[in-house]
Amino acid sequence: MFLLLVPALAVIVTLLLVPLLWLAWQSVYHDGFTLENYRRILSEDVYWHSFLQTFRIAFIVTAATILLGYPVAYVAASLPRRWSIVVLAMVVLPFWTSVLVRAYAWLILLQRTGIINSILKSLGLIDTPLILVNNEFGTVIATVHILLPFMVLPLYATMQKIPAELTMAGASLGGTPAHVFLRVFLPLSLPGIIAGSVLVFVLTLGFYITPELLGGGRTFMVSMLVSRNVELYNEWGAASSISVVLLACVFAIFWAASRLIPVERLMGMR
Amino acid sequence: MTPVRLALYGFVGLVLLYLMIPVIIIVPMSFSSARFLSFPPPAFSLRWYEAYLGSVAWMQATKVSLILAVSSSVISTVLGTAAAYALNNSKSRLVQSLQVILLLPLVTPIVIIAIGVFFVYAKVGLLATIPGLVLANVMLGIPYVITAVLVGLRKFDPTQEMVARSLGMNRLRSFFVVTLPQIRPSVISGTLFAFISALDETVVALFIAGGENQTLTKRMFTALRDEIDPTIAAISSLLTAVSFLLVILIALNAREAKPVPEERVNGH
Numbered sequence: 001m002f003l004l005l006v007p008a009l010a011v012i013v014t015l016l017l018v019p020l021l022w023l024a025w026q027s028v029y030h031d032g033f034t035l036e037n038y039r040r041i042l043s044e045d046v047y048w049h050s051f052l053q054t055f056r057i058a059f060i061v062t063a064a065t066i067l068l069g070y071p072v073a074y075v076a077a078s079l080p081r082r083w084s085i086v087v088l089a090m091v092v093l094p095f096w097t098s099v100l101v102r103a104y105a106w107l108i109l110l111q112r113t114g115i116i117n118s119i120l121k122s123l124g125l126i127d128t129p130l131i132l133v134n135n136e137f138g139t140v141i142a143t144v145h146i147l148l149p150f151m152v153l154p155l156y157a158t159m160q161k162i163p164a165e166l167t168m169a170g171a172s173l174g175g176t177p178a179h180v181f182l183r184v185f186l187p188l189s190l191p192g193i194i195a196g197s198v199l200v201f202v203l204t205l206g207f208y209i210t211p212e213l214l215g216g217g218r219t220f221m222v223s224m225l226v227s228r229n230v231e232l233y234n235e236w237g238a239a240s241s242i243s244v245v246l247l248a249c250v251f252a253i254f255w256a257a258s259r260l261i262p263v264e265r266l267m268g269m270r
Numbered sequence: 271m272t273p274v275r276l277a278l279y280g281f282v283g284l285v286l287l288y289l290m291i292p293v294i295i296i297v298p299m300s301f302s303s304a305r306f307l308s309f310p311p312p313a314f315s316l317r318w319y320e321a322y323l324g325s326v327a328w329m330q331a332t333k334v335s336l337i338l339a340v341s342s343s344v345i346s347t348v349l350g351t352a353a354a355y356a357l358n359n360s361k362s363r364l365v366q367s368l369q370v371i372l373l374l375p376l377v378t379p380i381v382i383i384a385i386g387v388f389f390v391y392a393k394v395g396l397l398a399t400i401p402g403l404v405l406a407n408v409m410l411g412i413p414y415v416i417t418a419v420l421v422g423l424r425k426f427d428p429t430q431e432m433v434a435r436s437l438g439m440n441r442l443r444s445f446f447v448v449t450l451p452q453i454r455p456s457v458i459s460g461t462l463f464a465f466i467s468a469l470d471e472t473v474v475a476l477f478i479a480g481g482e483n484q485t486l487t488k489r490m491f492t493a494l495r496d497e498i499d500p501t502i503a504a505i506s507s508l509l510t511a512v513s514f515l516l517v518i519l520i521a522l523n524a525r526e527a528k529p530v531p532e533e534r535v536n537g538h
Contacts, residue, residue: 001360005368008412016374019386068285073284073385094293096513098470100490101506105292107498108299115295145292177274199446206379208473213494217367223381230385230477243328250377251480 020247025238037241047225047242054222057140058210059205064144065145065151065200066193071190072148073155077162088156095149103213107133108141110214134216142210147203151196158192159185198257202250222246284446293510300503311403318504328489328505335469336485337400342407343465349408350415351457355445357416369416372459376413380473385408386475398480408448411464419464422456423449458518466513 027037035270041047075086094102108134109115117129132138162185170180215221222242229239309331322328330407355438357369387406388397394404426449434444450457472487479488485504493502 001356001361002365004352004356005365005372008372008416009368010347011349011375011405011409012371013411015387015390015406016383017371019389020378020382022389023382058353070289072282072285075278087282090290093517094289096466096517097488097510098291098506098513099511100470100472100487100494101291101296104490104494104498104502105296105508107494108295109292109502125481145289148289206381208379208381209491211492212347217316223379226381226385227476232307236389239385240294243379245297245386247382248378252377254377 006052013260023240023243026236027244030237037237040238041241042247047238048221050220050222050225051245053220055093055137056223057136057143057207057244058201060140061143061147061204062197062201063146064140066197068144069148069151069196070189070193071153071247073152073159076152076158079263089204091152094145099209100144100213103210106138106145106214110138110141125134129265133214134218134222136215136219138214138216139211139219143204143207143216147200147208149204150199154195155189157191158189158195162188194260198253202253205246216264271376272291272345277481292329295507296503296510299500302500302503305500318500321501322504322508325501327484328501329487331481331484331489334400334403334483336408338403338485339465339468342404342411343461344414344470345404346408346411346464347457348462350412350460351419354416354419354423355449357422357426372416373413375410384474385476387474391478397478398483400483402478403475403483406478407464407468407471409472410474411467413469414463415457415460418456418460419453422453426452455523462516462520466516469509471510 005174028034030036041051072087072091076084076091079087086098107114111117112131112222113130116132118125120126132141167180167184168189169183171177175183206223207221208227210220211219225247226239226242226246229235229242298311299454301314301316303315303317304311305311312358353372356365357372359397360366387409391397391402396405431448435441435447470487471485472491475488476491479485486509490502490505493499512535
């Protein structure tokens with residue numbers, strides 16, 4: 001049985017696990033053991049700011065996907081099956097469009113001379129075009145768009161399993177709809193919120209293409225820091241220590257979440 | 271309908287609009303006659319499709335991407351299906367714990383994967399080669415195939431394979447004759463997942479593709495960073511059409527698959 005695993009394992013070990021271990025080694029060894037690379041993350045503003053900005057964006061994106069995704073999942077779970085399929089299809093379709101294609105579409109929509117600005121201008125709502133892209137705002141808009149399905153799908157899966165009898169029982173015992181929602185439905189959907197948030201948060205931490213194309217140089221996420229250090233400066237020491245910290249964050253979040261809900265549920269989708 | 275429900279539906283409608291608009295907007299842009307972005311397009315034209323199909327560089331990149339997507343999805347299907355079968359049938363704790371390593375590509379930030387592969391390839395001379403690109407995408411595709419095939423295997427009744435073996439088939443033959451036909455839909459959707467992921471993969475290609483062997487996505491990325499050319503809209507529309515076609519195939523494939531196991535179980 002083990003032999004069947006060997007080819008797949010060999011590919012992943014040589015192309016992923018070995019390089020990861022090498023990165024970890026490289027981050028602390030340069031003509032002798034050193035913590036210099038880690039000290040730099042804390043002391044140099046560029047690095048420190050990049051980590052802060054990345055975590056801030058991850059929080060904003062997670063909050064936004066919950067706010068936008070929860071009602072969508074709720075409606076999809078409460079509609080008759082025929083309609084819920086339509087709603088879910090509209091959620092999943094963009095999921096299958098290339099991230100590059102969507103970055104391009106957002107440029108068309110959000111540019112100074114883009115569609116949104118022209119519409120607002122022709123309606124007389126603005127005189128000078130709004131700056132909607134080449135900043136953190138544009139990055140967040142596009143990132144939320146990419147990650148929304150990762151929130152809606154686990155939420156929908158959880159809500160679908162909540163028995164309608166429970167909310168009916170709540171109502172029959174005299175609870176107002178708002179009260180029943182807050183005390184019965186919302187707590188029961190919490191595992192879905194956690195699963196979706198973990199996925200969205202962790203995936204945002206690793207985002208690269210979207211901030212690179214829509215951030216306009218003002219959004220400098222950790223992934224870009226890693227790539228710059230390798231591509232431009234050939235600074236493997238810095239790139240490895242940043243990678244190790246980023247990976248440690250990702251694994252720590254997954255580990256913490258797996259104490260709350262089963263890993264299968266976290267990983268099972270997509 | 272209560273006002274609350276109406277507001278809820280209105281809000282959800284707006285969210286769905288936000289999801290769909292970027293996907294839809296590229297289509298009219300790709301048929302625009304204008305060099306610069308203007309909406310609505312001044313006149314209908316196929317010039318950006320002609321620009322794409324007539325460019326040697328774009329065509330070469332498309333060829334590389336297609337070769338890459340086809341070969342890496344086929345290879346990762348074989349490796350991933352074998353691994354999923356082992357994970358499903360082995361009781362050893364060691365094998366079970368290896369699942370974590372096999373799913374590692376799904377959770378590792380893509381840039382870190384990219385610099386790791388770049389480092390290995392620089393040592394062994396696989397940079398800017400087709401085999402190098404294929405191998406990297408096999409690594410990225412394996413977890414998709416494993417998760418898809420595991421879903422199929424968990425629904426499959428393993429006693430059928432045991433019966434086949436007790437009647438004298440060897441393990442390999444019983445897998446191909448009894449098991450594989452029944453888990454085929456999940457294997458196919460795993461392959462299509464891996465295919466789309468390889469076709470769309472950009473970040474690893476940015477680091478390891480080069481020279482003759484540029485991928486379509488690497489070229490698109492560079493083009494988007496430098497200047498926006500509506501040729502990208504034409505390519506994007508085509509790429510989206512291909513993805514949607516594959517998704518429809520996955521959906522049809524899943525629908526066809528569903529009734530089968532139940533009938534089989536009831537038919538005993």
